[in-house]
Amino acid sequence: MLLIGNGRLITRGAHNRLIENGCVAADGNVIAAVGTTEELKKRYPGAEFIDARGGMILPGLINAHNHIYSAYSRGIAINGYNPQNFLDILDGMWWTIDRNLLLEDTRMSALTTYIDCIKNGVTTVFDHHASYGEIPGSLFAIADAAKETGVRTCLCYEVSDRDGAEKMRQAVKENADFIAFCKKDKTDMVKGMMGLHASFTLSDATLALCRENTPADAGFHIHVAEGMTDVYDSLKKYGKRVINRLFDNDILGEKTITGHCIHVNGTEMDILKETNTMVVHNPESNMGNAVGCPPTMEMIHRGLTVGLGTDGYTNDMYESMKAANCLHKHNLCDPTAAWSEVPYMLFEGNPAIGARFFEKKLGALEPGAAADIIVTDYDPLTPLSADNVNGHTLFGMSGRQTVTTVIDGKVRMKDRELVGIDEREVLAKSREQAEKMWARINAR
Template structure:
């Protein structure tokens, strides 16, 4: 059983509270068992091993609430013509050149690499959505072996869709069901599953209701991409006579069991409906820009009381960059520097994300909570103080400044190095998989 004291210069218990100077924690097994000043911890536990962290900040680990780990393989793929809009992005690029070409070996190579980079970026928990209709069956089970090797806290799912065929759609649901049941039967403390369908424009009402009922029966969330661009709400209005979120409400799906990612093109009535029904939302600030989807109304969602987390969407790996995106783009949109303050962004990246995914006692440094932690170098050119610490770290730190990471009390990063990471081998495997994908896509 691992046990230690971690004694930093600064401690972030929760971004809703002021940072504490010269405070640290006691970790026993997978839990935080004491939070106190460094001097008190030394006196109370004189025989405990000590992780000295001068000039560093101890904070909750980041929770990446929405990623596509295989997405790294698409970075730099040759294109004869760049997609011009959200629908062409899917129909001309993402579906035929990426998703439809994926196999187990490609998914595993990308997962291996991305698990290491997530740890390097201070991410301790994540939700991944695999989209690869011809990688069925068994892709989640194969991928899970890689995630377990790295010891991250994760949720894996397969995005079931009827865009290929009804048979393929049912295969996708079955993959989610079998994987979720296997995790539940094994009482896996770190790895779990959920049910996932794509969108209202690739899935019928009957299929969405089926997916939702399965999720309810298994006691897990149902995930869907919601109004990532203008295409889905326009399609919903034309086809169903209402926008996307009201349509989900009509189907009986819009509730606490729905995890809605993106939510870029939603209006004020949909924000209010999500808050009323308890729909959870995950925000991908940078990928929404990349695909030209727009800027999600996250300040409005937060103000309305919606549970919100941050995600990378498989686009940019460094979670500090994701936070900066959320911190900056909403200020520009609202023309108000007070929008999305740094401590709120930190909350969305930690406890908010954990709540969105349903992780219990994750995302805060408090006695009895999970020891999912990170240490960040705070050696900056201007003084770090309690009034500016959130801003300083958010604006001027990157993955390279993460010096330590623990997941469920197990050390994963030490002295800035991801333990057991052979970066040359990881790069080689990922490049080999990308080369094969790119060759197939020609």
């Protein structure tokens, strides 16, 4: 039994409440109880106790769309790279990197990213991977890194026709093999999906092959209408918009995650709603790639399940939350926009997405939920309550305030020290690995 107490505890979940001098009890990998520190210490007198020292005790955060391999773009300089549009960014940066990623690059980028997640209080990651330099075994390499660091994760490989039929088939097989592997895993810590790049790099034949190799309970993870290139391609080749095309190819549904959805219209939003398809918003990426602002506020008002991701830009979910808040206020010229919608994405949408894949409840401190718990050193300078905690989160909190991270009942970081991981050694090896990859890219 593990107790984490002596802090301001926010439960989140359907019955969100603040418990002053709160405490959470974890029995194995599930939460047994929440209450005051005094109450739970009396109830579990022999339990290990972690002192929050007056900080915040919160549910672990979820990142609903990440690109772990993008870690190796940090600081890179690619000869001749001078993008003029989104397609130039994809081909000149991201596809260039993934074509040069070997298995050890994939493993080390995952190890470093999961470490950064732990340090930012992120306990669950949905990742969308690509490494066309070496496809077979890549999802398993990421899963090994997730197991080593203890992070809960849902993985897929990005199927695309962009590098030819043989690599496309290898990508489909990697997804299918990994999904089968995850079905045998009983830990509830690793899940698999069929990853798809985007409509404009996927033929109908490829979509059919993916569908044939995807069990009904696995689902798809795909980028949708991130740039107008995707929309124009679908209209020109198939005479229909992207969401309509995916619907006709039986890709949408309650187990499908659609990333971005920037250039979608009302009819497409209706289809997403009727098929119960999930959407993930990635604000920093959308702004950084200059591809536009999605109608995320409208999607939420229409009742879609919408989550928040980082698209590889950061592992700090609060940073992504702050960016989304500013983006939608600016885009709509409305200072009242996004106050409730953005917190919904992170604290309700992401747990709802997690619930479609993981057995234990995520994103809440309540009996029976996963023992994914974080402690931060945030000490409010104004009164804090369950009603105004989102304002404190938006303007006062950051991922780097995380002091302790517990995932699945295991302490992965305590007092800002990683448990069982030599971070300096990992980062040193990662720098060596990244340097080799960069050299391969610029030797082309």
